[in-house]
Amino acid sequence: MSLDTINDVPLLVMKRGGQAENVHRGRISIVSAIDGQLVYSCGDVQAPAYVRSTAKPVQAMASLLDGTAQAYGYEERHLALMAASHRGSREQIATLEEILSLTGIDEEQLAIQPTLPVGRQARDEYIAAGGKPRKLLHTCAGKHLGVLAWCKLKGWPMEGYIHPDHPAQQAILSFIKSWAKAEKEQVTLGKDGCGFPVAAMPLWKLAFIYGRLANPDLAENQDEGAIARTITQAMNAYPNHVEGHNRLASLLLSDPNVVAKSGAHGVFVFGLRREKLGVSITVSDGAEIAWPHIVKAILKRTGGVSDFTMQKLDEVFPSEFLNDTKEIAGQWKALFE
Template structure:
């Protein structure tokens, strides 16, 4: 599979868990600068695709047409975790666009954020579609379909115009042919796409450095969604998650997806990073990303510290006693 050891976890000095994966770091020409494991490992983007899925929505200025705020628009690229301010913004989007919650293809669920979930349980609330972490993306795609006169009910079908435009957008950003992109079905029921890790990184670099995008409309749309992600980072995940922690750094455009995939574009450095944890763990993202940033000499220590505060490399038990450690063990090879 081309994976290498990324993180070892020790308990009482004994190796307990090993997390394998692959990393790719590319420059503005798409050249692989550094890697660990196979830098071209084919990987489903899962929710890391959301900024690219939002580009067709931003191209048509759906936010302007329906009078959405910046916070609301940022949800088009979000994996929100259902905090109260997310739900308030989503209800506002539905009200302004005239979309019915039942029209969202994502299933009804409870929020991913544990505190938010507990709050809904205490209030004896039922599962809702807007509690689903992908509901912002779905709202944007329905609003685009409504504006374009496309069928609003089948927007999740791979043959639907909105899905065809998304695939073409991703192919354009990654500089691959659309028919070379493998398709699957994401957790929320929408089509999802696989790319080699280096192409995922290159796509994120274009989000960070949109001057690399030749098409004016695509460049403007990518610029706007990336800026909103930085302006409203807590809308993209929540107040205690990796994506929001990274996006508080204005130099970064970052988005993770289910099963351990992550993409980061660095504006000043004009490089980008992608990674895949083979066992799908998200808990080791902070350890891996912090180690990568340290390895490339990233200057913003505050960002690295903010990451490690989310998931410290010191492992504690349920009572808060230190019982082990998490250690990044990979080396980036030129």
């Protein structure tokens, strides 16, 4: 894949004093959850994008289909952490420690390295209390714990569970392809930040994945539909477990009509239940600061969230931004129709 093959287009401009200061380019795809038909596109939606952490609910589904929730007594808060990119809050870590207790997994079995909370407030509080780096504080710890517990249940090797040839990773990749209804040639593999293999596929396929997650009744396989409903209901029940307070995905998950998740380096995806739509966005420069304003512009055109949710999005991510003296310094403006 070369840069020349990706037709990224301007999506968002930040203006200061009436002049454009930053322009964020990228791509948008909106598809029908029923058949994957393209409803709207901006940029080349056939070009690939890495799923990154947006894959976590589907990765969790692969293990849940083998009965891990029943075997270990998982409750909704545990399932939400398995689909999470947690920020290291006390509530999130307490739930992860419950998963350790339920599964009998040793924290040292996690392949990730010890770290500090990724959330600024959580990190400051943790350090002030004398906390030291630990593996459970890694933003992907829930996903890793879920897979390790699955390996234990299946009798698969606990060592090397992050490698592409491990049975767990083979099963996960197969399920992601199946849930996306992607052909073999549409999917390539890279390595994610936490060590897992990570799939890249056409951007519109990411939208289709989340359209299907938000509408599990459309699944041809009833067991898969039931598991999709279980994991997404857990995400809606514990939105702040999935990411964190005032994170875009968590704010959207607080609305019962939405299933949402962010991924690193620019990818954001959500599904709408009533509208039976999936939406995928990728921002070329990987800037998370652009997501909320792009998402708000899409929702204001398509609907899909309550007035309360939209008001909360406008409150947390206002279109006008202030400087350090609390004066309006500029505005965000979407550039797509």
